[in-house]
Amino acid sequence: MDGTSTSLPASQGCSYPSANPWVSNGILPAKGILMSGIGIVGAGISGLTLALRLQQLGVDVTLYSEKDAGSMRSGRLPNTVARMGHTQARERELGSVHYRDPGCLMAAAKLSIKGDPPLEFTGRVTEPFHAVDFRLLLPAYLDDFAGRGGKVVVGAESPDAAQVDRWSRGHELMVVAAGRRSVAELFPRDAARSPYDRPQRVLTAGLYHGLEMGPLFSYNISPGCGEIFRMPMMSRHGVVSSVLVEAIPGGPLEPISRAPAAEVGDVLAGLLAEHAPRLAERMDAAEFGLLGPEDLLQGAVTPVVREPVAELPSGRIALAVGDAWVTNDPLTGQGANLGSACAWIAADAIAAGGPYDAAFGRAAAARMWEAAAPVTDWTNAFLRPPAEHVMTLLGVAAGRQDVADLVLSLFSDPAYGWAVVSSPDEVARIVDDKG
Structure with a gap:
């Protein structure tokens, strides 16, 4: 869908004629x-x-x-x-x-950690994420x-x-x-x-047009500054891009959380260029912008x-x-x-x-x-800087598709995710497993 107004089905579930x-x-x-x-x-x-x-x-x-x-x-x-x-x-x-809608079903995610060079990989899951x-x-x-x-x-x-x-x-x-x-x-x-006892990130979420990447989740980390996520989401206007900025308080990403709705698009475009260049590459500068003032959420969570x-x-x-x-x-x-x-x-x-x-x-x-x-x-x-063994895991994922896929699957299985990120031994087992 191209972001224009679309008539959406209310449900693809079952109908039930009985009151019980x-x-x-x-x-x-x-x-x-x-x-x-x-x-x-x-x-x-x-x-x-x-x-x-x-x-x-x-x-x-x-x-x-x-x-x-x-x-x-x-x-x-x-x-x-x-x-x-x-x-x-x-x-x-x-x-x-x-x-x-297939456009809001994500079977793949690209992780990019800013650096010179950046650390990047794309993982895939069997059951797509749905937004x-x-x-x-x-x-x-x-x-x-x-x-x-x-x-x-x-x-x-x-x-x-x-x-x-x-x-x-x-x-x-x-x-x-x-x-x-x-x-x-x-x-x-x-x-x-x-x-x-206080928020660890300041949040700005919004729905945007002019950032087309298809059904791909994009996870961007700017070390010491925060994170920027993009995913396709079914909205009242069809499938559009949702972008969430997680700013470390006091850092360079935080000002977007105070920007008025009319300026958020311009502020975000600048932040993408500096902190999430892979997203900036896919942005249509002439079209990029917030869908509307009701499509913006700014705040913080403790x-x-x-x-x-x-x-x-x-x-x-x-x-x-x-x-x-x-x-x-x-x-x-x-x-x-x-x-x-x-x-x-x-x-x-x-x-x-x-x-x-x-x-x-x-x-x-x-x-x-x-x-x-x-x-x-x-x-x-995840609110703290990653441990050395976690960075080792991500580095291996950049060169091995099986590990990249496993890293993405952890978001669907956070119990095992915690078992991995909390255990250098488990990471070593994964890294050493060539099968």
Whole structure:
């Protein structure tokens, strides 16, 4: 697609004529589950994945969302996300598959570390990464949930802890997947699992025309300055280029985070020439620019792990999932993928039945942490200068396709990714393996 306005299909998933499609299709609730229902706060990927999975398992769910589907579609760019193979597999199992345009499916990625000469290689994966503007994807999931008989309550503003407590009186369990006020009030920072108390990068994400590279992910590192990522993304205007600048605070990439939307394109063009020359080579200077002021996101993220369980005045508990529990810097593209994985784990725990007390919450959180711990460690490692053995691995990848492919595959398997980057011995094994 060329970036012009395009009519996009809302879904390539299944249609369900019944108000309770899972029962009509023979998928019954787990034996013994009789509940007044689960309340889920937040309609991001974690909350929606959890809602859809519980609905599939026959569990009564009410989803509390700040916005309806129409408001989601018309809002500002919320992020730039690549969903990995395991996440896409869960979506297929849910029957919620959307926007599978070949132009936004990335089977290859090029890594370039600035230097003289630069260190560069291209890796390939079996299951392509998939990038869709969440202003399209999340409303499609919300429509799936509601269309299958799910209950959605739309509120005008972010709920606080008192509102979550009031909602809890009608449910056996509250799960909080998003919400600025409720998250801060209910789930304090877990200092033992949160090594940073401030942002390690300043972020600028945007959608651009005039930077055509096809279905290729581009990962550019400017040592001591930060990172610049480009990927093709399905948007409201067809497939366009999303660019994320991760600036080390105080460094030469940071000023773009303060640039007004009308100037961001020009500022980014200058930064690409200096810090990501491979991207600059593919830029059409006459056409390059931000799609529009709503297609820009500027800010910063403090990596944090919060306490996962809150006991409410109602006597119920609230369980945190997704960004409400673990917020990682988007440097390794793991946020949405981890949120989806933990939502799936939480759904299985909930569907197994209660009582949904503090012991249940701690047990569910422990299972989720088995998935989240290596992802968090892996991402935090990327926020620091790479260790010598990691640079050795990247150097070998520049000359061996099998190692280049393995390095790229680590982003789809961050548990093994952490096992590699944390272990000189594992890197030595990979480097010495000629098979």
